[in-house]
Each structure stands twice: as C-alpha cells, then as structure tokens.
Amino acid sequence: MVRPDSEKMYWKGGIVMSRRKALIAVLVLTVGLSFFSAYAATNPAVSINNQLVQFTTSSGTPFIDAAGRTQVPFRLTLEKFGAVVTWNSQTRTATAVKDGVTVRVPIGKNYIYRNTEIIYNDTAALIKDSRTYLPIRVVLEAFGASVNWNSNLNRVEILTGVQPPVIAPVLVGGYFDIKDLSRGLIHVTYSDGGKIKIIIEKGTAKYTYDLNSAGQRESFPLQLGDGSYKIGLYKNISGTSYSLVTSRSFDVKISNANDVYLTSIQTINWNVDSKAVAKAIDLTKGTQNVAEKARILWDFMVKNNSYDYTKAATVTSGYVPVVDRTLEERKGICYDFSALYAAMLRSQGTPAKLIKGYAPKYASGYHAWNEVYDASQGKWLVVDTTYDLQIYIRDKSVTMVKNSTEFSKLYEY
Incomplete structure (x- = not known):
C-alpha cells in the first residue's frame, strides 16, 4: 500500500x-x-578578569535596558568585583566601596556619585522583580575598571587595575573641564587669586557670574541650546575694570535639552551629602510619580518657610544661595527659595529651572521663581514658592501652578 x-x-x-x-x-x-x-x-554574560560571573534566578540575570545599556544585579556583581556593598531602603540608594572609592547609585536617577562627585549617565539604576539592577559601565568605570562589550560572545568584559580609579577632567586652556558639554554643563577652576568673573555668551545672549579664585571647581549651565559658545575669564584690575585672562569657544551639542536642568550648578549647588537632597528623598519616598513629587516638595516649601525681609533689604550684588543653609534656617529671599526648590527637584530627577525677571502681580522689583517640567503635558509649569509661602499664611487655598503670562523672564538657569 x-x-x-x-x-x-x-x-x-x-x-x-x-x-x-x-x-x-x-x-x-x-x-x-x-x-x-x-x-x-x-541576557548578556559578564566576566571579571576573564572569570564568568555565575548568575542565577535568585540573584537575577543581566539584561539590556531601553537605552541599550547593560543592567546587572547589584549585589552579586559588585561583590564579585571585590567591593563591599550596602543598600539604603530609605534613600533607595545602592552603595559600593572599594580601594578608598565610594560609589553611590540612587534608583531612578540619571547620575551616580563617585565619592562626592556627580557623574552623569544616559540611563538609571532600577528595581526589577524586587532586585536592584545598576548600569554596569558607568559604575565600574567610576572604580577605574576597564569595561568593554564583546559582541561575538554577547558579553561584558571587565578588567580591574588597568587605570587609576578616577573620572579625569577633560581640560582645555588649563581652566575649563568640558567632559559634560553634552549635558549642557561646563566646569571651571581658577586658583590664581583675585576677583574673577566668567562670561558665557552665545549669539547676543550673555550670562555673567562671579567665580571663586581659590581653586574650587564650579559648574555653569550652557542653557542656550546647541551651537557655539564663547566663554571668557576676566580678572579685576581696579574698580570696575577687568582684563581678559583667557577665552575659549566651544561647539556644544546637547544630548537632551532637559538634562541641563537636572545638573548641580553654582546657583543650584547640591550633592549626595546635601541635607536638601536627604530631605527631598524623605519627603517623596512614598511616590514615584514626578508630578506628585513636585507638589509634595512645593507643599513643604510653602508650609515650612518664611520670607526674610531684613535679608531682602541688605543683600548685596553677587550673592549666591546655599541650599542647605536655607533648609536649616527655614527662611530666606526669593533667590534662596527658588534655588532650594530646584535643587530638591533636580536631585529627584525632575527638570527644574531657576528663573530671574519680573512678576509685578507677585513681587515688587527683581524676582526669582521656578519652572518645573511636566513630562505628561510636555511643558514647563511656573511655580513661585516665595509668593505662595507668604500668601499661605492667610489663604490656604493658594495654588501651585501660576499663569506664565504674568511672569517676564530675563534669565533662566
């Protein structure tokens, strides 16, 4: 058949x-x-000094995130690397210590800390299936390791002891560190004494700042968009006269326009050890919603601070807010409150601007307020904590978001 x-x-x-x-x-x-x-x-593999790290279902396994970066289980990877690791559930921060270097990795933030230095990144640590994962390259390079991708073996290859554990500045002209230009940030260090100013120009726009001359690095925003920036240092020679020390031009291409408003800068200066950051973490630990975080922090600002009329009458030109001092004293002027609110928001991953200009309905004379980015609406919202904390005393119905047409900005940071 x-x-x-x-x-x-x-x-x-x-x-x-x-x-x-x-x-x-x-x-x-x-x-x-x-x-x-x-x-x-x-699910890429990971090797440290040519030894494969054995991941299991209980430890978690590496994966590629939406930004194309390799995320690895925090504890197992760093312990195999030789670091001592801890987890702070209150601040949602993973910490690893090795060879005198401390790296702290906050969950959901596009930066890590190497000791007290902020290192920006294009992705963030996260929690998946109740396990902490961290972006392996930026974390291990902060320890001085060499991190390479072997596409043939689908493997991240880590070698230790091949370079000093330091994120070296990219110096130009001896004063300018340009390693964060793509984030809209330039770092400047001047140590020759005297009264120094830095002027940042792009097209017809110009921003002028006082710069310390004692060798302390300060960071300044390049918030005028992509293009050519001219940055000059000037030293006082007598009275109001200044002479040029040096000038450089830089072509800037910013990866993400909002990244500029997530950084620590001279006027909004914060770091991992800032009390303002710790307070922001504590206040917002119950939510991951960005808009809710902004409202919680606004509520804190309005209900726990008072306007300092004496300071307002005596403040001098060149004054720069110190956010931790404002937090501790619970009083200040508009510049203080807008800097503190911006620092707290930025530390929690919400883009925030500090604005200077005029708002006759809300303040007499020169004023400072904030703009907060609402990703859900794709727009910036005007927030004036200084006005609100004064009004709240007699009117508890004061609202957070203001009408932008009632504010006239001159500068934004």
Whole structure:
C-alpha cells in the first residue's frame, strides 16, 4: 500500500520519520534556536578578569535596558568585583566601596556619585522583580575598571587595575573641564587669586557670574541650546575694570535639552551629602510619580518657610544661595527659595529651572521663581514658592501652578 504523499517516510539519524514529523522537528528546532538567540540578545554574560560571573534566578540575570545599556544585579556583581556593598531602603540608594572609592547609585536617577562627585549617565539604576539592577559601565568605570562589550560572545568584559580609579577632567586652556558639554554643563577652576568673573555668551545672549579664585571647581549651565559658545575669564584690575585672562569657544551639542536642568550648578549647588537632597528623598519616598513629587516638595516649601525681609533689604550684588543653609534656617529671599526648590527637584530627577525677571502681580522689583517640567503635558509649569509661602499664611487655598503670562523672564538657569 502506497502512503499519501504527506506521509512519505524520511530517515533522520537512523530513525524513520514521516514528512509531518520531520516538519514538526524542524519547527521545534527553529523555535528553540530563535528562543535561545532572543535570550542571548537580552541576557548578556559578564566576566571579571576573564572569570564568568555565575548568575542565577535568585540573584537575577543581566539584561539590556531601553537605552541599550547593560543592567546587572547589584549585589552579586559588585561583590564579585571585590567591593563591599550596602543598600539604603530609605534613600533607595545602592552603595559600593572599594580601594578608598565610594560609589553611590540612587534608583531612578540619571547620575551616580563617585565619592562626592556627580557623574552623569544616559540611563538609571532600577528595581526589577524586587532586585536592584545598576548600569554596569558607568559604575565600574567610576572604580577605574576597564569595561568593554564583546559582541561575538554577547558579553561584558571587565578588567580591574588597568587605570587609576578616577573620572579625569577633560581640560582645555588649563581652566575649563568640558567632559559634560553634552549635558549642557561646563566646569571651571581658577586658583590664581583675585576677583574673577566668567562670561558665557552665545549669539547676543550673555550670562555673567562671579567665580571663586581659590581653586574650587564650579559648574555653569550652557542653557542656550546647541551651537557655539564663547566663554571668557576676566580678572579685576581696579574698580570696575577687568582684563581678559583667557577665552575659549566651544561647539556644544546637547544630548537632551532637559538634562541641563537636572545638573548641580553654582546657583543650584547640591550633592549626595546635601541635607536638601536627604530631605527631598524623605519627603517623596512614598511616590514615584514626578508630578506628585513636585507638589509634595512645593507643599513643604510653602508650609515650612518664611520670607526674610531684613535679608531682602541688605543683600548685596553677587550673592549666591546655599541650599542647605536655607533648609536649616527655614527662611530666606526669593533667590534662596527658588534655588532650594530646584535643587530638591533636580536631585529627584525632575527638570527644574531657576528663573530671574519680573512678576509685578507677585513681587515688587527683581524676582526669582521656578519652572518645573511636566513630562505628561510636555511643558514647563511656573511655580513661585516665595509668593505662595507668604500668601499661605492667610489663604490656604493658594495654588501651585501660576499663569506664565504674568511672569517676564530675563534669565533662566
């Protein structure tokens, strides 16, 4: 009896198979290989000094995040690296210590800390399936490790002891560190004494700042968008006269325009050890909603601070707010409150601007307020904590968001 064509017999490894079974076998093999390839593509391996790190379901396994960066289980990876690791559930921060270097990795933030230095990144640590994952390259390079991607083996390869554990500045002209230009930030250090000013220009726009001359690095925003910036240092020679020390031009291409308003700068100066940051973390620990965080921090500002009329009458030109001092004293002027609110927001991953200008309905004379980015609406919202904290005393119904047409900005930071 002749079988139907679909049931013809085939040999496979010495076993007689029907065409139907052969097709099923091929399909199973194809699906299996596809699954394996997909798994390999999203679950890279990790080696440290040529030794594979053995991940398990209980430790968690590496994966590629939406930014194309490799995320690895925090504890297992860093312990295999030789670091002492801890987890702070209150601040949601992973900490690793090795060879005198402390790296702190806050969950959900686009930066890490190496000791007290902020290092910006294009992705963030996260919690997945109740496990903490961190972006491996930026964290281990902060310890001085070499981190490379082997595409042939689908593996992150880490070598220790190949370079000093330091994120070196990219110095130009001896004064300018340009390693964060793509984030709209330039760092400047001057140590030759005297009264120094820095002027940042782009087109017809100009921003002038006082610069310390004792060798303390300060950071300034490049918030005027992509293009050519001219940055000059000037030293006082007598009275109001200044002479040029040096000037450089830089072509700037900012990766994300809002990144500028997430950084620590001279006028909004914060770091991992700032009391303002700790307070922001404590106040917002119950929510991951960005808009809710902004409202919680606004509520704190309005209900716990008072306007300092004496300071307002005596403040001198060149004054720069200190956010931790404002937090501690619970009083200040508009410049203090807008700097503190911006620092708290930025530290929690919300873009925030400090604005200077005029708002006759809300303040007499020169004024400072904030703009907060609402990602859900794709727009900046005007917030004036200084006005609100004064009004709240007699009117508890004061609202956070103001009408932008009632504010006239001259400068934004």
